[in-house]
Amino acid sequence: MANLLDTPGLLRRTWRHHRASGAPLADFVLTSRWKNGPSVQAEGPFMISVTQYTPNYLTDIRDIWRMSEDLGDQLAQIDGAAGVMTYIQPARRRLGSISIWADDRGLTKFIVLPDHVDTMNKYRSRGLPIRSAKWWTDEYRIGSALTRGLHLLDSNRQRRIVGPRSQPGTV
Numbered sequence: 001m002a003n004l005l006d007t008p009g010l011l012r013r014t015w016r017h018h019r020a021s022g023a024p025l026a027d028f029v030l031t032s033r034w035k036n037g038p039s040v041q042a043e044g045p046f047m048i049s050v051t052q053y054t055p056n057y058l059t060d061i062r063d064i065w066r067m068s069e070d071l072g073d074q075l076a077q078i079d080g081a082a083g084v085m086t087y088i089q090p091a092r093r094r095l096g097s098i099s100i101w102a103d104d105r106g107l108t109k110f111i112v113l114p115d116h117v118d119t120m121n122k123y124r125s126r127g128l129p130i131r132s133a134k135w136w137t138d139e140y141r142i143g144s145a146l147t148r149g150l151h152l153l154d155s156n157r158q159r160r161i162v163g164p165r166s167q168p169g170t171v
Contacts, residue, residue: 026091029150034142035072037081039102044138046082047104050149052096055127061088061095067119068097074113075099080106087146098146135163 014030055061065086072084082100089095101107110116120130133152137145152161 028089028091029146030088030090031146032069032072032086034083034085035076036083037076037078037100037106039080039082039106042082042102044140045136046138046140047101047107047134047136048098048140048145048149049101049107049132049134050096050098050146050153052094052131052150052153053123053127054092054094055123057126058093060123060126061093064095064119064123067115068095071110071113071116071119072097074115075110078106078109080104081110082140083142085142085146089150098142098149100140100142100145129159131159131161133161133163 014028053064055064065088068086072086075081075084080101080103082102084097084099086097087095099107099110124130131153133149133156135148135152152163
């Protein structure tokens with residue numbers, strides 16, 4: 001289990017990436033390590049899903065991060081999963097995940113896992129509604145896909161955003 005408080009390597013790696021992007025400090029994103037799934041070597045198309053949660057209580061962030069990392073371990077075992085990564089935007093008090101799938105059946109399997117359902121039930125009333133962005137692409141780069149997902153969520157007010165299938169060569 002990844003511990004958010006003892007990950008100086010993650011902080012250094014994500015800080016370097018952030019500085020290179022030129023984005024404002026409020027957009028800083030701390031990410032866990034990428035966890036490969038069984039379909040990491042699949043040839044596209046891929047479905048990318050970015051979720052976002054804003055808890056009402058800062059004290060919930062650490063526990064949610066830990067649960068997300070544990071859920072990521074389970075997700076990485078599901079057929080169809082290319083991989084998963086947890087993220088947090090400290091200045092915006094948001095956290096969530098990016099998962100990439102070779103098919104949409106795997107995401108459906110993940111959503112109904114007992115641990116996922118329990119986590120959702122526990123925190124649903126303790127923050128803003130969960131938001132998500134989902135789209136299909138022929139290829140992906142994890143960092144670019146996360147940036148695109150966060151941009152979709154920041155620029156749309158809907159809870160669920162479904163983007164069109166990308167053209168070849170886009171993330």
